[in-house]
Amino acid sequence: AQSVSQHNHHVILSEAASLELGCNYSYGGTVNLFWYVQYPGQHLQLLLKYFSGDPLVKGIKGFEAEFIKSKFSFNLRKPSVQWSDTAEYFCAVNANTDKLIFGTGTRLQVFP
Amino acid sequence: DAGVIQSPRHEVTEMGQEVTLRCKPISGHDYLFWYRQTMMRGLELLIYFNNNVPIDDSGMPEDRFSAKMPNASFSTLKIQPSEPRDSAVYFCASSSLSGSNEQFFGPGTRLTVL
Numbered sequence: 001a002q003s004v005s006q007h008n009h010h011v012i013l014s015e016a017a018s019l020e021l022g023c024n025y026s027y028g029g030t031v032n033l034f035w036y037v038q039y040p041g042q043h044l045q046l047l048l049k050y051f052s053g054d055p056l057v058k059g060i061k062g063f064e065a066e067f068i069k070s071k072f073s074f075n076l077r078k079p080s081v082q083w084s085d086t087a088e089y090f091c092a093v094n095a096n097t098d099k100l101i102f103g104t105g106t107r108l109q110v111f112p
Numbered sequence: 113d114a115g116v117i118q119s120p121r122h123e124v125t126e127m128g129q130e131v132t133l134r135c136k137p138i139s140g141h142d143y144l145f146w147y148r149q150t151m152m153r154g155l156e157l158l159i160y161f162n163n164n165v166p167i168d169d170s171g172m173p174e175d176r177f178s179a180k181m182p183n184a185s186f187s188t189l190k191i192q193p194s195e196p197r198d199s200a201v202y203f204c205a206s207s208s209l210s211g212s213n214e215q216f217f218g219p220g221t222r223l224t225v226l
Binding site: 034036042043044045046049090098099100102104105 | 143145154155157160162167168203205214215216217218219220
């Protein structure tokens with residue numbers, strides 16, 4: 001069965017620190033990949049997505065993610081986090097179905 | 113576009129009562145998804161529709177849960193009878209062209225069953 005793993009459950013950083021959140025999936029074929037963000041008390045919003053082409057994808061608010069097919073990974077990065085990035089981050093994968101498979105999420109806390 | 117609209121935003125009810133959650137997808141979107149989010153289980157897909165037809169309800173926890181989509185602009189998720197363990201945030205999402213496309217989420221309904 002398809003699955004998505006987010007190994008970092010809770011990340012605590014100071015402002016200006018660099019961020020990398022891991023995402024691995026289990027599916028050998030073509031995939032569409034997504035990162036969603038959920039700010040406290042709000043709904044999920046799309047940060048970025050990868051369908052094909054350049055494996056380095058740039059999203060909103062300075063986030064980017066790199067698709068490494070050989071590692072089945074789609075890690076999220078940001079060079080310098082801000083307090084306003086405090087949120088929960090979800091990786092999601094679509095693999096030739098109508099459904100997105102979501103990871104369990106990573107809670108990011110950024111302290112000033 | 114107003115985005116995905118859900119109502120009510122908050123619902124507090126007593127165990128045994130019927131609860132109906134409502135969703136209006138983005139106009140033109142032909143996929144609609146219902147999710148449940150809890151601290152313990154994370155984000156779970158309950159059921160999804162394509163062109164108003166239920167395609168996969170394997171995530172519906174039990175017979176107390178039912179969902180309908182009578183037309184392209186409206187869907188309901190009903191819990192009857194409700195139980196305290198149903199307390200969660202319920203999200204509706206919609207997408208166009210394909211379920212593999214980006215899903216747009218509504219603001220959610222926070223359900224508390226006492």
